[in-house]
Amino acid sequence: MSEDLIDEDEGPKKRVLSNSQVLGFVMRLWLRRPVLLAAAVGLMLVAIGFDLALPHAARMLVDAVTAGPANADAAWAAWALFVGVYLAFTVIRNIAFRFWNPLASRNMKELTDEAFKKVQSFSADWHADNFAGATVRKLTRAMWGYDQVSDAVVLWLGPAFLVLFGLSVMMILRWPAVGLFSLLAVTAYVATTLLMNKYYTRPANLKSVALDSRIGGALADAVSSNPTVRAFGAEAREEARIAEVSDAWRAAALKTWTRFMDVGLIQNVLLVILQAGLTGLLLRQWQAGRASPGDVAFAITSFMLMSGYLRNVGENIRMLQRGLDDVEDVANFARQAPQVRDVAGARPFAGELGEIVFDKVTFRYKSADEPIYQDFSLRIRPGERVALVGPTGAGKSTFVKLIQRLYDVQGGRILIDAQDIAHVDQGSLRRAIAVVPQDPALFHRTIAENIGYARPEATLAEIELAARRARAHEFIARLPRGYETLVGERGVKLSGGERQRVAIARAFLADAPILVLDEATSSLDVETERQVQAAMEELMVGRTTIVIAHRLSTIRSADRILVFDDGRIVEEGRHAELVGRGGAYARLHAVTQGAAE
Structure with a gap:
């Protein structure tokens, strides 16, 4: 199949790879371990040699038996050869598996690890466009798809x-006529299976695989949003939505399975033709005196051997196709370059001052017609506290995303401590910027692990100190398991204020020169806000701090307030100065004051 673009049920279009492209991806994994591969394939070839010898051993046994009891010694020798050939085949094939299984398990691990690494390297836009649950489903399916493809090709179809x-x-x-008939029948069987698989079963299977991913995404979306579902009494609505998705999968899967059965029926008819032709032709040879009873036994044994392999061919071509379809998404990931990537030779970010400079920056989101920043310039001094205010969509959050290099700019450059962030390692850059978001998303791990995520090598004493500074130690100590308490998915077992303080503790532990506070107190009650605000005041000391705020009361002490509008700074100054000007900030301040009253 060509690399056409097809629409999935959710998310952007994806590029469909041909079977040969996906198989090439799997084969490159095999070649990582040439010794294990050579040992497994070599032993498999030896085992195949013994399998091919089995009809000859059967012929020798039957001919020896038909010679009568006087030929008992030859008969027993032929029997020993018949048993020995099959025993050798069984033992050598088993040994081959002992080389193949370590290769498979290591490759499956690496495929999963590398696919996860690749997914993590994709941009914020990519993750916004794709269901997390569907992505997880693709990764886990690909691991087992690799196993199906590898086993089908090396252990079954090749032999x-x-x-x-x-x-x-x-x-x-x-017997030329017998052999040619056998070759023709085998070729017809294999060609029919391959062609029907490509043009008849694969299109249906691709659709059912896509719907399987959609089920994963829909389930993850509903389960992770369970509090919202309950809040609106919408359980029945979500159940109906999942039922609609699963019903679409049911119809597609049933169509796929029916097509597999249709192919199976044709394969069995071809097997009957092979059986009738092979044994009938040998009977005619025997009738004409050109074949012995042993030759007839050879033909029967050959048919039994061939029919077993042909059934395996049919099953394993279907298994191969399912496996290739399951691996396809990850093979596609491997071909995609990260949207934001490090340049060759990118050096680690090295800076402790926290000076930020936007130098004639132009930036446009891929979904936007116009750039949000056009020749935008700004300098934030080391240790300065800067507040960003303005209406939604004015460019405040974009400013923070750009200094983290979640996106690349289309023009100009961004410097932090005189280093162009496009030329430094992304990971080291982001470790130099501590972010406390409005709604911190915690891992379903312990409180200690969540705080320690900022610095994995931190000791428990350092984690506790960070928690104390964040005014979080008291509520943690009251929990039955203290710092070993699991917080639930996204931290749902904690209140909003508790999650905020854990996030602030994490920022304390990170000890980064740049701090970003993104509406960190907007959803808290007054008492909790005071505690969080006190923790943040301590956290800001000695750091360049960027505060995104809609509640202007939280930024009165900022060294500089930048008023954004349509990607431009329309006003800047301190709180009292801007209120006195009577401009955009004064209007925002009047609105917030009125809302507060």
Whole structure:
């Protein structure tokens, strides 16, 4: 299939890879461990040699038996050979698996790890466009898809083709008509299976796989939003929504399975033709005196061997296709370059002052027609407290995203401590910027792990000190398990104020030169706000601080207030100075004062 673009049910269009492209992705994983691969494949080839010898051993046994009891010694020798050949095949194949399984398990681990790493490298836009649950489903499906593809190709289809065509060639050399019929039947079986799989079953399977991902995304969306669902008494509505998605999957899956059954029926008809033709032709050879009873046994044994492999061919081509479809998303990820990536030779960010300079920056979101910043310039001095205010969409949050380099600018440059952030390592840059968001999202881990996330090597004493400075130690100490308390998904077991203080403790522990406070007290009650505000005041000491605020009462002490409007700074100054001017800030202040009354 060509690299056409198809629409998924959710998110952006994705590029569909051909089977050969996905298989190439899997084969590159095999080649990472050439010794294990060579040992497994080499032993498998030896086992195939013994499998090919089985019909000959059966022929020798039958011919020896038909010679009568006087030929008992030869018969027993043929019996020993018959048993020995099958035993050797079984033992050597088992040994081959002992090399193949370590290769498979390591590759499956690396595929998952690397796919997760790649997904993490994608931009904020990419993650906003894709359901988290669907992405998780794609990663886990790909791991098992790799297993299906690898087993199908190396352990089943490869040996099957060697045995099938090997037996046909051996029969051509002895009975040309019989061998040619066998070769024709095998070729027809394989070609029919491949063509029907590509043009008949795969399109249906791709749709059912996409709907499977959609189920994962819809379930994750509903489960993670369970408090909202309950708040609106919308359980039945969500159940109906999930039922609609799962019903679409049911219809697509049923269509896929029916098509697989249709292909299976055709395959079984071809097997009957092979059985009738192979044994019938050998009977005619026997009738004409050109074949012994052992030769007939050879034909019967060959058919049993071939029919077993052909059934495996049908099953494993279907398994191969399902596996390729499951791996396709991750193979696609591997081909995508991160939207924001480090330049070659990017050096670690090294800075402790926190000076921020926007130098004629131009930036436009991919979904916007016009840039939000055009030749935008600004300098924030080391240790300065700067507040960003203005209406929604004015460019305040974009400012913070750009200094974190969550997006690349289209023009100009951003300097932090005289370093162009486009030329430094992203991870080291973001570790130099501590962010306390309006609604902190905590991991479903312990409180200690959540605070320590800022600095994994921190001791428990350092974590406790950060919690004390954030006014969080008291409520943590009252919990039955203290710092070992699990906070629930996104921290749902904690109140808003408790989550804020954990986030502030994390920022204390990070000890970054730049601090971003994004409406950190807007949703708190008055008493909790006082505690959080006191913690933030201590946290701001000695750091360059950027405060995004709608409640202007929280920024009176800022060294400088920047009033944004449509990506431009329309006013700047201190609180009293701006109120006295009677401009945009004064109007915002009057509105907030009126709201407070």
